[in-house]
Amino acid sequence: MARLQGGFVETLRNHLLATLAAAPWSRIVSLRHARITNLIGTEMQRAGASAQFLIQGSVALVMLIVQAALAFSLAPAFAAVAIFALTVGGLAVIGASGRTRDLGGDVVRQNQAMMGSAATFLGGLKTAAAQNAQQSFVAEFAAIQSALKDRQLVYARRSSRSRSVFALASSVAGAAVVFGGVAYGMSAPVLIALILIFVRMAGPAQQVQMMTQNFFFSLPSFEAVRQMEAELTVQDGPAPLASPPPPGPVELCDVSYLHPGGGGVKHASLAISPGEFIGIGGPSGAGKTTLIDLLIGLLTPQSGEMRIGGTLVDAAMLRGWRDGIAYVPQDGFLFHDTVRRNLLWHDDRVDDARIAAAIRLAGAEDLIAKLPDGLDTVIGERGAMLSGGERQRIGLARALIRLPRLLILDEAANAIDAEGEAALLDRLRSLDPRPTILMISHRAESIARCDRTIIVDRGTVTAA
Numbered sequence: 001m002a003r004l005q006g007g008f009v010e011t012l013r014n015h016l017l018a019t020l021a022a023a024p025w026s027r028i029v030s031l032r033h034a035r036i037t038n039l040i041g042t043e044m045q046r047a048g049a050s051a052q053f054l055i056q057g058s059v060a061l062v063m064l065i066v067q068a069a070l071a072f073s074l075a076p077a078f079a080a081v082a083i084f085a086l087t088v089g090g091l092a093v094i095g096a097s098g099r100t101r102d103l104g105g106d107v108v109r110q111n112q113a114m115m116g117s118a119a120t121f122l123g124g125l126k127t128a129a130a131q132n133a134q135q136s137f138v139a140e141f142a143a144i145q146s147a148l149k150d151r152q153l154v155y156a157r158r159s160s161r162s163r164s165v166f167a168l169a170s171s172v173a174g175a176a177v178v179f180g181g182v183a184y185g186m187s188a189p190v191l192i193a194l195i196l197i198f199v200r201m202a203g204p205a206q207q208v209q210m211m212t213q214n215f216f217f218s219l220p221s222f223e224a225v226r227q228m229e230a231e232l233t234v235q236d237g238p239a240p241l242a243s244p245p246p247p248g249p250v251e252l253c254d255v256s257y258l259h260p261g262g263g264g265v266k267h268a269s270l271a272i273s274p275g276e277f278i279g280i281g282g283p284s285g286a287g288k289t290t291l292i293d294l295l296i297g298l299l300t301p302q303s304g305e306m307r308i309g310g311t312l313v314d315a316a317m318l319r320g321w322r323d324g325i326a327y328v329p330q331d332g333f334l335f336h337d338t339v340r341r342n343l344l345w346h347d348d349r350v351d352d353a354r355i356a357a358a359i360r361l362a363g364a365e366d367l368i369a370k371l372p373d374g375l376d377t378v379i380g381e382r383g384a385m386l387s388g389g390e391r392q393r394i395g396l397a398r399a400l401i402r403l404p405r406l407l408i409l410d411e412a413a414n415a416i417d418a419e420g421e422a423a424l425l426d427r428l429r430s431l432d433p434r435p436t437i438l439m440i441s442h443r444a445e446s447i448a449r450c451d452r453t454i455i456v457d458r459g460t461v462t463a464a
């Protein structure tokens, strides 16, 4: 049973992760991270427990049926009364299952709120510490914990009450069997055998009752996992194999994508040749990131089309296209591990010469030289032990290690001093062969270093 339960949880967890990985970006972006981490951790375990309760309850039910059949063969009328009593008890338990399930649903919601509160606290730790605001986080967390404990107490009280009722009812039933047997002149051997059977039925009957309750209490966890999968799944079937796109320009032909609030990109048409270094400028919220998300295929055009090397992009080509993309956001994702593991996050079969070349290009040589253990220094959660500019240089080096066909810099150097950024851009310009580089920046002097500029303003894309 342990193997079954372990296998069930493993399969469920892997399936959820695979669904998440295959989900369209527009759906992933609106998900709350705490919801996912809570599902993967706590709720998966509860869902596994619910599967185990189902199996244990079924085993106990089979035992109960066998014992009831045995009792029936000895004294049919008696057994019929006992089976009737058991059925009434079973129906009462099932009747209460709706409320038990609601309680289980409350527990899922509170677990999620608790995870969300902890994640917000950790994310805003520095701001909270700087403003002495930790107490409000602690108070919020305590309030959620208290609500969670209350729901669990209600459940514990309810199951303890039904266990007492069951114990009382089975004692009364036992006494009734003895009394009835004597009153109706049942022979001593049959009566003793019947009592033995009924006594042995009490265990499985109670187990069925408890397992049913536990099952309905943990069922909402399984339902929550399924619910998320349903929200993330667009179509069934295996993802297509990646097919590399043909060489040639990337083109957007009259492409529009508007987010639910109305912001985005309208009727964009542009062609980007291989090796071009293009600056993308425009005010905040104008649609620059949306344009990039369309070019890397994270967003699918609502109208218009995208071509690479003259060929219309389909799902298989999109996978191949992304294999050649390196994307560097403003706040590059760094994790609590060594610089080396952060650099090789995507592919650890890279040789040292390629790592050194990428570090040189990103201008991260001095930074790594001064770290106590060089490339093997652990840099803290989200690279907390580095400065903003240093974090960005590590993010850039990681992207360059990929030897991308398309390099996207989404305000990826805005924390680096102007002089350092100018030198970095010059190094990128002189790369040979040079990848296509798209750089979003709010610094006019940085944009000026590109081959040409695209301006995005209120969703309209124009060449400057």
Ligand SMILES: Nc1ncnc2c1ncn2[C@@H]1O[C@H](COP(=O)(O)OP(=O)(O)OP(=O)(O)O)[C@@H](O)[C@H]1O
Pocket: 029, 259, 260, 261, 262, 263, 264, 282, 283, 284, 285, 286, 287, 288, 289, 290, 291, 456
């Ligand atoms: N997932 C989303 N859901 C709803 N609206 C969104 C979403 N993403 C972006 N928007 C909206 O679309 C518009 C364009 O956003 P986008 O991120 O493309 O702008 P941007 O030019 O990159 O801005 P910035 O320079 O500030 O990064 C904004 O009004 C933004 O609020």
